[in-house]
Amino acid sequence: MLLKIIGVLVALVIVFGLWVRVSPLPQDRLSAKPGPDAEGVHPSIGGIKVVRPLSDLPENALDRMVEIAAATPRTERIGDGTDPATFVTRSKLWAFPDIAVIWVEDGNLHVQSHLVFGKGDMGVNAAKVTRWFDRLEAEA
Numbered sequence: 001m002l003l004k005i006i007g008v009l010v011a012l013v014i015v016f017g018l019w020v021r022v023s024p025l026p027q028d029r030l031s032a033k034p035g036p037d038a039e040g041v042h043p044s045i046g047g048i049k050v051v052r053p054l055s056d057l058p059e060n061a062l063d064r065m066v067e068i069a070a071a072t073p074r075t076e077r078i079g080d081g082t083d084p085a086t087f088v089t090r091s092k093l094w095a096f097p098d099i100a101v102i103w104v105e106d107g108n109l110h111v112q113s114h115l116v117f118g119k120g121d122m123g124v125n126a127a128k129v130t131r132w133f134d135r136l137e138a139e140a
Contacts, residue, residue: 016094017094017095020094020095020096020117021095023117025078025088025099026099026116029099029101029114029116030078030086030099030101031081031084031086032101033084033101033103033110033112034049034101034112036049037051037105037106037108037110038051039051039052039053039108043126044114045119045120046114046115046118046119046120046121047112047113047115047121047125047126048112048113048114048125048129049110049111049112049113050110050111050112050129051108051110052108052109052133053107053108053109054104054107054109055107058137058139061104061136062082062085062102062103062104064136064139065102065109065111065132066082066085066102068135068136069085069087069100069102069132070087072087072089072132074089074090074091074092074095075087075088075089075090075100076088076090082103083103084101084102085102085103086099086102087099087101087102088100091124096115096116096117096118097115097117098113098114098115098121098125098128099113099114099116100112100113100125100128100129101113111129111132111133113125113128113129
């Protein structure tokens with residue numbers, strides 16, 4: 001009986017792991033440019049949005065930010081658009097996807113990153129976006 005329970009639990013874990021990896025991404029979020037649009041850091045449950053004036057950032061900030069995002073481990077660019085540039089980063093263990101959207105509007109660089117499944121990301125998206133901006137500013 002105990003072996004059956006363990007077998008069922010192992011099977012559920014495997015099915016869950018496969019489901020997270022093969023579930024389609026929400027298409028509407030791959031090109032959305034969500035608010036808020038005011039300058040600053042805007043945390044949310046499961047994500048973050050950072051809006052910074054281009055005048056405070058190095059030259060070609062959008063292009064550099066896109067390159068930095070693309071160089072992030074376990075990150076894949078979705079499409080080839082720059083308005084917005086969209087990336088999916090997957091967690092190491094379960095391959096949970098996080099969608100990051102990067103664009104320029106009204107003289108500001110917008111970077112929004114948010115989880116796809118669940119409600120809380122334990123600060124993973126905020127840490128990732130902070131690293132991206134730190135790297136961008138280190139190149140100035």
